[in-house]
Amino acid sequence: MTTTLPAATGFLAAASQDTEIALRPTFAAQGSRTVVRENRGRQHLHIVLLHGAAPDGSLARRGDTAVLLAGELYNQADLHSLLPDGFGASGDADLVLALLDSYGVHAFRLLNGRFAVFAVAGNRALLATDHAGTVPLYVTARPGQVTAATEAKSLAGTSGTGGLAGTRPMYALPGVCQLKAGVVLEIDIVGGMTDVHHTWKPPLGRRILPEADATDLVRDALRRGVRARTGTDTPLVVISGGIDSSSIAALAVEAADGRTIDTLAMGTERHNEFPEAGLVANHLSTRHREIVVSTADLLARLPHTVWAAETTNVDIVEYLLPLTVLYLRADETSRRILTGYGADIPLGGMHREGRLHALETAVSHDMATFDGLNEMTPVLSAVGGHWSTHPFWDREVLDALTSLEAGLKHRHGRDKWVLRTAMADFLPHPTVIRPKLGVHEGSGTTAAFSALLVDAGVPASHLRHAKHLVLQTLFRRVVANGEHPDAVDLADVVDKVAGRQSQSVS
Template sequence: MPGHLPDATGFALTATPAGSAAEQPGTACFATAGPTTAVTLRAGDWLWTGFLVSPAGSTPLPGVATDGPTTVLLAGELYNQDELVRAVGDPKLADAGDAWLLLACLRRYGPHAFRLVNGRFAALAADGGVLVAATDHCGGVPLYLAVGAASVSVATEAKALPTMADGPHGQAVTGLRPLRGTGAVHQVPAGGGVVVEAAAGRPRTRLLRTWTPPLHRRHLPEEEALREVREALDRAVRSRLRTGPAPTAVLSGGIDSSAVAALTASACPGLRTVSMGTDLRDEFREARLVADHLARAHPGPAATGGHTEIRIDTADLLAELPWTIWASECTDPDVVEYLLPLAALYRRLPADRPLRILTGYGADIPLGGMHRDADRLAALDDAVAHDMETFDGLNEMSPVLSGAAGHWTTHPYWDRDLLERLLTLEAGLKRRHGRDKWVLREAVADLLPAETVRRPKLGVHEGSGTTSSFTLLLREHGVPDERIGAAKGAVVRRLYDRLVAGGAHPDEIDLGQETKAALHRPDAPGIEGGTRGT
């Protein structure tokens, strides 16, 4: 990648077998900001038509590599380039760009090349008459697909697919989840790809699994476990750094984000950190403690670039709810609440300076950090396994959350290699000596203030007051406390139907009116005044 952001950050394309009547691109709706390039491209035995989204100043066909019968489109980036260069045996590819490197891997290994790749990406590839649409191991860049009678449409945002606007039609695809409100649009599973062949002009599909969460566990001596976690986290952070402006790290002052910030500061001069709070709650003191510590630890030429605190009033935070759902395309109210403060934060960062942002998001899942009530190691490990079985399709890691503001996020804890190492550690290394996430805390203890290392884990919402803001909205509409959870789900689904399936823009949404409409549906949770309950 020539710049500090990926060449391409999104796409919506329709592939038609060459010689068939091609579908001409109309318009596509992306939440991802950036120049949109119309594309008509011969790719193997297919004709691709549609749109690419890229950061400003990218190449004419961003993220596209073509060599004879093989064409690759990559939205996102790869993190194990050195391994892939060795696999294909061509050192010149080290500087050729991620799309070209992926193309070389596909030429050598076919669709199974995606089993080699560690990255944050969605890709579309054509090799002769075979088409492959694939996403990374954690679905970090969501990917959606619709198969018609003689074409295949693929997009990184469901709202950008032509079938979302035209209504439900098309074929069911075995192994893929249909999206809410449509039988035609499906989400490609994390660690998966769809292989399409044009058989007698009619697309024929099969699912290709490229990664699954490991279930085995390893018992390591303490020192070995600490060394492995430290080294793997450091590699994950360094693989996400690029030439160009210094990156930004989201910093809450908790162990997860603080460890990422500390390792980034060690590797990259000029790191900037940013924290967000609301009028109800903030973690500014805890984050400032870490930021000041890093500034002292890296003086002179390696100095950090400063720390910023952003406070958002509760009403303003809640107003970001439509933007959060529009970007994440998520219907799970708990996940939407997790993402709400992040979406609000990204939209308040400088819009004229696209940022590469590293976060500590996601560490709780492989380390069991959310399960403080699991009183036995077996229960903790069961919780970790369950979370890994159910994360797919929730779009927690979607880059569109920051992409809607023109930025690019990446999450080192969900680096494929680090994730596998964390998951396979036995539960006694995750909760040890009465401390949650013990192995991570001890692995980075020398990089951070002792108070940060010892700081108890907070709930996902506790640092920003997100839950409180959503709850207050529903109480204003008369929802009793025992129905708050169900009411949140009804509101989120209503907004999803308007924004993703219905094509509305967040600025068109009146949150009060939409909340009222969601709560007064026949299947909505009961509120004071007598709507039907579930």
């Protein structure tokens, strides 16, 4: 695979029977832009590519079919084995185009990657997300035109009928829908009829394995997931000193074959995990850097987090806020960044009760409800010009972790037992046994957001609702209305929400 930034990291694209297509590209993600206009029979294409490298590999054409791909594939070798000998793809989009020739829309069931696809074949438009929707894809459609983008803000103000099968409506963006994870949406451009094809769902069955087999399964799958994302480049790995990020760092060091990798940790003046992260960095002999961010600067990036993640979910924004700040401070040059984010969902890491019934319920619920939260969106790192990727949400890794029975996830009194045991020979013992601490906890983000509202006069009993109102206000301004987050006075937003809460209490 290409180990630099992907050929394209985002796009805005429209297929229309109209000769004039007016697009207003608005991206939070940084990158160069390339505009492509083509007439393909009766269809007119207007594409704005966002990229940090040569964009040619993101767009493939053959006959009346064109495929546009943002992101990257991780099982290229397996996919090539399905095609005739001598086939040479110039990029991931070309590979998908060749697979569509053989498998039709079912080609997307073969892909393991982090991508969003917009394809036009005659009068049909195909929109597809990867298995977990880690690159969000948004769409508006009406008879005669289909428009799609990797950031919803690019579709603000466009006309669409909404209510498309295989999608969910977007808050404060009438007519704009988000494609569900693991879905191919097929749209007749002329008449607007749709068909939905599902390409992946979280496994419901559970595997019973001997301890040694389970740990081998997890370690080998995670090793392949990390290697597919590193190659010959030197990645940057975000570490907190917890088992998740430390496992990724250890396997990245192994994949580097003697080259020194870079690691990075972030904390505030109130809360940090620098000692724990430093222990891992010293053990792995990485080039390690610590970034200290003041609590005030952390909170000031709330508008940027909503701008990038395009969500109003309080928990998710609190998870993603410290990551947004870290990505903005990470480096001046664009980097490929690996994280341990997401392991808690299939492993039940945030579930702190030992009963297996409750653990399985938590895992099943989290795997059924992750979609649409945009936790993994690459825009989060792209606001700093970087490309992030999360090996725990590799399709093979996710299948392996989710499918294990709960007793392998909580065993011998230890949460995430199977992962801790699988990585025991790679990491310091204190890291292997360290209790789980969420990124929002380790950085003090949740407490800081709460204190901001309490200081403004919000009663403690209304904090959750007040946080939601703040995020809704920010979403309307920076996503729906197109304001840049730097122009948002967060203190004013908080004061107005606090005033509304005080009135409701009185």
